[in-house]
Amino acid sequence: MRILFIAPGYLPYTFSENLCNAKLVYTLQKRGWEVDVISKTYNGPAYCSEWQEPWLSLKEHTYEIYYPVGNKISRLADFFHSSLQMGGFPINGIRWARRAYSKALELHSRWHYDAVLTRSPSDISHIVGYKIKQKTGIQWIANWNDPATTIWPEPYTHHLSPKKFKLFHKYTTMCLEYADINTFPSQTLLEHFQEYFPFLKEKHTVVIPHISLPETFISIYPAKKKSKMYMCHSGNLSVERNPELTFKAIKELVDEGYTAIQFDIMGHINEYTEKLIEKYDLKNFVHFIGSYPYMEAIEKLQEYDVLILLEAILKKGIFFASKFTDYAQVNRPILAISPKNGFANSMLTAQGGGIAVSNEDYKDIKNGILTLYKAWQENILYQKYNTQGLYNQSSPKHIADIYNKILSSE
Numbered sequence: 001m002r003i004l005f006i007a008p009g010y011l012p013y014t015f016s017e018n019l020c021n022a023k024l025v026y027t028l029q030k031r032g033w034e035v036d037v038i039s040k041t042y043n044g045p046a047y048c049s050e051w052q053e054p055w056l057s058l059k060e061h062t063y064e065i066y067y068p069v070g071n072k073i074s075r076l077a078d079f080f081h082s083s084l085q086m087g088g089f090p091i092n093g094i095r096w097a098r099r100a101y102s103k104a105l106e107l108h109s110r111w112h113y114d115a116v117l118t119r120s121p122s123d124i125s126h127i128v129g130y131k132i133k134q135k136t137g138i139q140w141i142a143n144w145n146d147p148a149t150t151i152w153p154e155p156y157t158h159h160l161s162p163k164k165f166k167l168f169h170k171y172t173t174m175c176l177e178y179a180d181i182n183t184f185p186s187q188t189l190l191e192h193f194q195e196y197f198p199f200l201k202e203k204h205t206v207v208i209p210h211i212s213l214p215e216t217f218i219s220i221y222p223a224k225k226k227s228k229m230y231m232c233h234s235g236n237l238s239v240e241r242n243p244e245l246t247f248k249a250i251k252e253l254v255d256e257g258y259t260a261i262q263f264d265i266m267g268h269i270n271e272y273t274e275k276l277i278e279k280y281d282l283k284n285f286v287h288f289i290g291s292y293p294y295m296e297a298i299e300k301l302q303e304y305d306v307l308i309l310l311e312a313i314l315k316k317g318i319f320f321a322s323k324f325t326d327y328a329q330v331n332r333p334i335l336a337i338s339p340k341n342g343f344a345n346s347m348l349t350a351q352g353g354g355i356a357v358s359n360e361d362y363k364d365i366k367n368g369i370l371t372l373y374k375a376w377q378e379n380i381l382y383q384k385y386n387t388q389g390l391y392n393q394s395s396p397k398h399i400a401d402i403y404n405k406i407l408s409s410e
Helices: 016-030 056-061 072-085 094-111 124-136 162-178 187-196 198-202 244-255 271-279 294-301 322-329 343-351 362-377 388-394 396-409
Strands: 002-006 034-040 062-065 115-118 139-143 181-184 205-207 229-234 261-266 286-288 306-310 334-338 354-358
Touching: 002 016, 002 094, 002 124, 016 034, 016 056, 016 322, 016 396, 034 056, 034 094, 056 062, 062 094, 072 094, 094 124, 115 124, 124 139, 124 162, 139 162, 139 396, 162 198, 181 187, 187 198, 187 205, 187 343, 229 294, 229 322, 229 362, 244 261, 244 271, 244 362, 261 294, 294 322, 306 322, 322 334, 322 388, 334 343, 334 362, 343 354, 343 388, 354 362, 388 396
Parallel strands: 002 034, 002 115, 034 062, 115 139, 139 181, 181 205, 229 261, 229 306, 261 286, 306 334, 334 354
Antiparallel strands: none
């Protein structure tokens, strides 16, 4: 099986979605598939911008699209030229899309791929998939890790002008309709798309969870009980992922005598969260530990007793954060502070591995922490909240089996 994989976000730039793409490519290659990747040069700050182990084997199959920024006039001319060539879509990333499309046709003429996979971040990759499908008839699988531009829920909504909304809606509809298969990381996200694009109910759609690290990349070791129950949230906290109710819950527990608790935040320090720590007088219980490169972060997570997923307040929890897969892989109990109705609640209810509590009710958060704390005290935390069931849903073998099934059946 020969696959052309088109993803603007990819290694060596180690952001979360870039790593999701790399894990999938590595797994498919290990299955014996020939996978080439067209990606994009990233010029901003990143944890890493050089190829490193354990990912070096992917480098020779990666075609990174680079082009000069150019002056204002040349950028404008290139932008409109690219928009016209790609179907009349003057949107961000179209200059890259035109070049990626040209490279894709060149590679396809040489290798005659069996399928093309287009991936996030940014939906711009799907316009490349659309054009390739239109030109060659090749089987096309479009993956949507996040809502399309026009259907982000509050508090993440893009407040577009009517003109831009119409443009993006047209583009998204076209790609969803024309793809042979549309894939989504969770059932909740698929249902969100179907609410806005009802025709998807009649299309071929597949839920494919985020993939875990190859098992040979990391050693998982059992937790050792320490003098405190150490909790960690991986990733920055912000106004959207507001930690105030969590801090309020921790403060009440501390005041009631449950002082053997520490909550670490693996991410950048920000003023908003610092002020909340001061407000609830939690400087001895809540700490920033800084950011870590991905592989180091995975190792660091194993030092904790409980891993926290703190989500924004939404009517329905549609998002599948990639850290959820990381948490399951290192086999540490998960406390999901999430919408009552949504992905995290459904997964933990079905597969075990932790507790889901309402992110709108600090008493529910408090009770969740206390339940885990008592299990930790009794030394039954890991037996009671083993994440093996969660991990099985995202293991490399399981995900590769799904791709093998859908590609072989077309």
